[in-house]
Amino acid sequence: MAGAVLVALDGSSADGPVLDWAADEAARTDAPLRLVTAIDPGVQLTPYEAIASGSPSLAEHLDESAHQLLGAAAERARRRHRDLDIATNVPWGPAAAAIVRLSEGARLVVVGAPARGLLDRILLGSVALPVVAxxxxxxxxxxxxxxxxxxxxxxxxxxxxxxxxHAVELAVSTARASGAAVTCVVGWNLEVQDGVVVTEPGSERWAAVEQRYSARGHHVVDPVVARHPGVDVTVEVRHGTPAKVIAQTAAELDADLVVVGSRGLGGFRGLLLGSVSRRVVEHAGRVVVVVR
Incomplete structure (x- = not known):
């Protein structure tokens, strides 16, 4: 999986968009594409049942079905980009755990999620959220x-x-290769300036807070822009919770991609996935890349 774009498939109708997006990304970055589907028979095949029956037929059937799924997916990806380096992998066990294990050394893991608007995509299925975390x-x-x-x-x-x-670096390098424009969003919600809670837009205190957050954003963004000259990059400071302003900005600009860090300044260090990144993934309703 070293340097590869790894895409997780499960045989559902969501596989098509996920596979196409992953194939395009592999082609754009000249990376190999690795197609993965996991076999998790659960109670269908326990070690005791395998020994008692003496028949591997169920295992063979599951394995054959998985390889047929990936074979069809590989054909679809090659029709889209015929020169892609494509290989398949069929691990056994819980899907999320298998994908996490295979992610070591990969360039990018691509997983599917429910369509936008379905209960606000709250749980993202049983695989996507654990993999993101x-x-x-x-x-x-x-x-x-x-x-x-x-x-x-x-x-x-x-x-x-x-x-x-890291998120800015990925977004700007992606934009440089694709010709996209980048909008960097800095959100703030509740601030105290000169001992007073800032609530009045346009006031001196409001302006001072926004200037402070703008400086924080440029401190991160400007060095990245210097390494990637010629990319259209802007920094916007918006009032509201970070996850909300990121999702709103993406909707207003009809963004094709949202990039967030896995854990920002807030939250407990023990959390593997911060609250902001999780909310953006759940509610943005478009492709989101979470960067470690």
């Missing part, structure tokens, strides 16, 4: 109703943390 490389979450397009606008959340710096 535990994978060892960046993860792209692709909604089932994603229409694959060329990248025109990328929105990235910035809070001054190391994780957000």
């Amino acid at each position: 535990h994978a060892r490389c960046p993860i792209a979450v692709v909604p089932a109703d994603t229409a694959v397009t060329t990248l025109r606008r990328i929105v990235v959340g910035v809070d001054g943390s190391e994780a957000s710096a």
Whole structure:
């Protein structure tokens, strides 16, 4: 899996958009594409049952079905990009755990999620959210109703943390390769200036807070822009909770991609997935890449 775009498939109708997005990303970055589907028979095949029956037929059937699924997926990806380096992998066991294990050394893991508007995509299924929380490389979450397009606008959340710096680096390098524009969003919600809670837009205190957050954003963004000259990058400071302003900005700009860090300045260090990144993944309704 070293340097590969790894896409997790499960045989559902969501596989098409997920596979197409992953194939396009592999082609754009000249990376190998690795197709993965996990076999998790659960109670269908326990060690005792296998020994008692003496028959591997169920295992053979599951394995054959998985390889047929990936074979058809590989054909679809090659029709889209005929020169892709494509290989398949069929691990056994819980899907999320298998994908996390295979993510070691990968360039990107791509997983599917329910279509936008379905109960606000609260749980993201049983696989996507655990993979986002535990994978060892960046993860792209692709909604089932994603229409694959060329990248025109990328929105990235910035809070001054190391994780957000990595997110900006990925967003700007992606934009440089694709010709997209990047909007970096810094959100603030509740602030105290000169001992007073800031509530009045346009006031001197409000302006001072926004200036402070703008400086925080530029501190992260400007060094990245210097390394990638020629990319259209802007920094916006917006009032509201970070997850909300990121999702709203993405909707207003009809962004094709949202990039966030896995854990920002807030939250407990023990959390593998911060509250902001989780809310953005759940509610943005478009492709979101979470960067470690």
